[in-house]
Amino acid sequence: MRHRGWVGAVLVGGLLMAGVVAWLFTGFPHDSQANAPPPRPVSSSGPAAVRPTVPSPPAESRSIRGTVRNARGPVSGAVVLASQAMAGEPLSERVCADDLMHVPDGSLIECSSSERMLELVTQREGEVPVLARGTSLADGSFSLEGLSEGAYTLWVESPEGVGLRRDVVAGQDGVDLMLGGGSRLSGRVTDARREPLAGVLVTAVFTGHSRFFEALTDARGRYDLGPLPRGDYFVAASHQGLMPESTTLRLHLPDVEQAFSLYSPMRVSGHVMSKTGEPVVGTEVRLDKPERTVRTDERGRFSFDGLSVHQTYALTATQEGFMAREEISFAMSGQDLATVPPDVTGIELWLGEPFAEVAGWVRDEQGQPVANAVVSLHSGRGCVSKHFQVNADARGQYHLGPLPSRKYSFRVSSPEGRLAHSSSRELSEGRNTVDFTLQRRLLAEGTLVDERGLPVAGESVSLFETSNEQWITTETSGPDGRFSLDASRRLEPCIDPTVCVPQEERPPGSYLLVVGSGWSEGHRERDHSEQVRVPSSELRLRVARPPTVEGEVVDETGQPVPRADVGLWSVDAPGREVEFASGRTDSRGRFSLVAPHPGRYRLSAALQHASYSQLATQEVELDAAGAQARLRFEAGHPLGGIVVDRTGAPVEGATVAFHSQLWSIVHLEDTHAEATTGPDGRFAFSYVSGEAGALSVRKEGYQMAEPWREDAPEQMRLDPSAREVRVVLARTARLRARFVRADGSPIPRFTVNGEEMDDEEGRFEWPILRTGPLALELSVDGELIPGAAPVRRTLSVRQEVDQDVGTITLRR
Numbered sequence: 063m064r065h066r067g068w069v070g071a072v073l074v075g076g077l078l079m080a081g082v083v084a085w086l087f088t089g090f091p092h093d094s095q096a097n098a099p100p101p102r103p104v105s106s107s108g109p110a111a112v113r114p115t116v117p118s119p120p121a122e123s124r125s126i127r128g129t130v131r132n133a134r135g136p137v138s139g140a141v142v143l144a145s146q147a148m149a150g151e152p153l154s155e156r157v158c159a160d161d162l163m164h165v166p167d168g169s170l171i172e173c174s175s176s177e178r179m180l181e182l183v184t185q186r187e188g189e190v191p192v193l194a195r196g197t198s199l200a201d202g203s204f205s206l207e208g209l210s211e212g213a214y215t216l217w218v219e220s221p222e223g224v225g226l227r228r229d230v231v232a233g234q235d236g237v238d239l240m241l242g243g244g245s246r247l248s249g250r251v252t253d254a255r256r257e258p259l260a261g262v263l264v265t266a267v268f269t270g271h272s273r274f275f276e277a278l279t280d281a282r283g284r285y286d287l288g289p290l291p292r293g294d295y296f297v298a299a300s301h302q303g304l305m306p307e308s309t310t311l312r313l314h315l316p317d318v319e320q321a322f323s324l325y326s327p328m329r330v331s332g333h334v335m336s337k338t339g340e341p342v343v344g345t346e347v348r349l350d351k352p353e354r355t356v357r358t359d360e361r362g363r364f365s366f367d368g369l370s371v372h373q374t375y376a377l378t379a380t381q382e383g384f385m386a387r388e389e390i391s392f393a394m395s396g397q398d399l400a401t402v403p404p405d406v407t408g409i410e411l412w413l414g415e416p417f418a419e420v421a422g423w424v425r426d427e428q429g430q431p432v433a434n435a436v437v438s439l440h441s442g443r444g445c446v447s448k449h450f451q452v453n454a455d456a457r458g459q460y461h462l463g464p465l466p467s468r469k470y471s472f473r474v475s476s477p478e479g480r481l482a483h484s485s486s487r488e489l490s491e492g493r494n495t496v497d498f499t500l501q502r503r504l505l506a507e508g509t510l511v512d513e514r515g516l517p518v519a520g521e522s523v524s525l526f527e528t529s530n531e532q533w534i535t536t537e538t539s540g541p542d543g544r545f546s547l548d549a550s551r552r553l554e555p556c557i558d559p560t561v562c563v564p565q566e567e568r569p570p571g572s573y574l575l576v577v578g579s580g581w582s583e584g585h586r587e588r589d590h591s592e593q594v595r596v597p598s599s600e601l602r603l604r605v606a607r608p609p610t611v612e613g614e615v616v617d618e619t620g621q622p623v624p625r626a627d628v629g630l631w632s633v634d635a636p637g638r639e640v641e642f643a644s645g646r647t648d649s650r651g652r653f654s655l656v657a658p659h660p661g662r663y664r665l666s667a668a669l670q671h672a673s674y675s676q677l678a679t680q681e682v683e684l685d686a687a688g689a690q691a692r693l694r695f696e697a698g699h700p701l702g703g704i705v706v707d708r709t710g711a712p713v714e715g716a717t718v719a720f721h722s723q724l725w726s727i728v729h730l731e732d733t734h735a736e737a738t739t740g741p742d743g744r745f746a747f748s749y750v751s752g753e754a755g756a757l758s759v760r761k762e763g764y765q766m767a768e769p770w771r772e773d774a775p776e777q778m779r780l781d782p783s784a785r786e787v788r789v790v791l792a793r794t795a796r797l798r799a800r801f802v803r804a805d806g807s808p809i810p811r812f813t814v815n816g817e818e819m820d821d822e823e824g825r826f827e828w829p830i831l832r833t834g835p836l837a838l839e840l841s842v843d844g845e846l847i848p849g850a851a852p853v854r855r856t857l858s859v860r861q862e863v864d865q866d867v868g869t870i871t872l873r874r
Contacts, residue, residue, distance in 0.1 A: 128237030136202025242619025258283025332409030419463030431458025508601025517543025622651025677752025712743025
């Protein structure tokens with residue numbers, strides 16, 4: 063493939079939308095709600111911007127009345143708002159990380175990528191309307207009038223803080239709205255020359271309820287939003303004539319800084335050439351992300367405008383069974399973006415590579431077309447995998463292409479996912495015709511209820527194939543007790559489940575349905591099992607309700623905390639805790655955890671990020687009826703410290719993690735607050751809290767010299783009031799030895815304290831962590847040396863002192 067001019071081929075990631083050419087905003091945005099007054103100016107120091115409507119009151123209007131309070135009592139002058147989301151409209155219902163999301167039944171649903179999210183935000187789609195507004199009086203009382211029947215979300219905003227309360231029914235009196243600290247979002251917006259940009263619209267979308275908050279940058283390029291409710295946000299910055307930029311943030315700290323740089327739209331242009339070197343007239347050239355198409359002119363030329371400097375683009379041209387493809391980017395790795403040329407010209411797409419197309423019909427078992435069926439193709443694995451997807455039309459017809467000629471895994475399903483087909487086939491050059499007949503998936507569906515007929519949520523439900531003693535699938539019953547288990551196909555084990563090839567279909571028949579988690583170590587046996595006919599859609603199983611702890615996690619002001627990690631633990635001695643259940647709070651801070659049996663447990667909650675961590679624990683007593691609990695995070699504070707070696711010299715490059723004492727045992731690799739020491743050995747966390755906090759320090763060749771816990775030497779406990787700590791590291795010493803038979807020949811494979819060793823000379827090393835006795839147990843597989851008993855040695859060792867003990871002999 064040949065081309066002229068400069069083309070960058072470095073892949074640049076980003077969350078920016080490509081293809082927004084003409085910007086919609088020339089100042090403050092228009093209100094997306096009918097009859098709305100002009101928007102009020104946005105103060106950089108006042109509460110978050112709002113654009114309430116003045117709706118016509120319903121025929122039978124209702125009101126909501128109550129009081130705004132903070133920790134000191136009633137609050138006057140606070141703005142109170144009521145909003146209401148309609149099903150299918152809020153932006154929060156469209157948020158997900160990828161263009162596709164796998165749902166529990168195995169089907170795929172379409173949702174919004176970051177590019178699509180940015181497009182929706184700039185077009186003001188999906189915003190939840192504000193339907194009523196009021197201001198609290200001197201005694202803190204407020205009244206919201208003119209509401210229709212239904213439940214509303216109430217917001218309260220003032221310079222002192224912000225509050226949120228969901229599911230308040232119209233007509234309710236005595237509603238308490240609590241003001242909390244919230245979070246302020248601010249930052250600086252610059253152009254390609256790093257100069258400040260004034261008049262940039264910064265929109266923060268509270269994804270938990272699709273509320274839009276907005277501010278304009280001042281002459282210094284600064285913006286300020288807040289206080290905002292704590293939670294997850296999609297934040298976009300936009301300015302007329304420039305490409306918008308976006309990011310996702312979790313706002314939890316009192317103050318969060320987020321900068322943006324906006325660049326001019328870019329342009330790419332070139333020619334399409336035939337195999338003989340002639341310009342190709344009228345052929346189609348396609349651009350991805352988002353998909354745009356143009357046709358070449360009489361000289362074979364094409365161009366695309368309105369592209370992002372951050373994005374890598376793929377250009378594809380096709381004609382008469384041949385294709386050309388080129389990836390381009392505007393910025394080279396490490397290049398100053400201010401110096402990037404505004405366009406890429408002289409690209410030549412040479413048509414020479416044959417391509418494939420695939421088209422056909424999607425029908426059900428009765429031969430009827432399946433309208434809007436989802437047809438997905440996968441090839442490759444991991445980062446090099448390719449995915450293509452299209453929806454069939456109303457007649458059940460689909461078309462995909464151009465595609466590289468190769469083997470693909472096909473997955474086809476009806477829109478609701480109850481009919482499906484999976485297969486693998488090779489696509490040859492040119493047009494391929496592939497029709498699909500969707501089979502009804504082999505589903506076992508039903509409801510779990512207790513002895514009173516009430517739904518049982520959060521319980522494990524599994525299918526077991528007795529003919530070959532194989533577990534098929536496991537799901538958890540939903541809030542309404544419903545479950546859906548798919549026994550349709552066996553899949554071969556593979557690293558990337560998106561490209562697993564089905565091996566064979568399971569037939570309809572009798573399967574064992576098992577309810578319960580089957581806890582090992584005698585904690586819990588299967589509490590219910592029965593043979594069921596699959597497929598079945600209306601199974602109703604009466605089971606004993608497992609003891610369940612339900613509740614919510616709140617912050618120091620009493621506001622719900624979404625997406626906090628929760629766990630249910632044993633109350634054994636520290637270091638020997640067992641986690642029986644884990645989960646995460648929903649958008650309203652609620653959780654539900656199932657215990658193996660009645661008894662006393664430790665309940666934990668953690669909200670952790672790169673620079674902050676909040677922890678809370680409490681003991682709960684569960685009887686057969688379960689228990690309710692409320693975990694509260696205390697106000698956080700900064701935590702700093704220094705890491706030194708045994709001589710007192712600072713240790714640079716040590717990784718310091720703040721985490722829960724419980725979480726560190728099982729979830730050490732999970733998200734936690736983490737910092738790296740500088741040349742002075744110092745580290746800092748901006749916001750931590752919790753009585754169960756601990757520090758872990760990692761540095762190659764070192765370990766903590768003064769562990770606070772004998773059972774967990776890799777961590778030190780922290781006093782909840784600690785603001786400054788000192789951690790001492792010792793060099794990790796090594797004990798070296800050689801394991802041999804009685805005749806002196808080496809033992810190549812053996813275990814040391816349960817850890818497998820493999821060395822042709824029988825050599826091994828073991829870390830020396832502290833001064834004192836070190837117990838070793840060396841053992842050999844009985845098949846390798848029959849009758850060999852373990853060798854046990856207790857050696858005296860010293861911290862930071864290597865020791866060679868020579869040979870250790872196995873005797874029978």
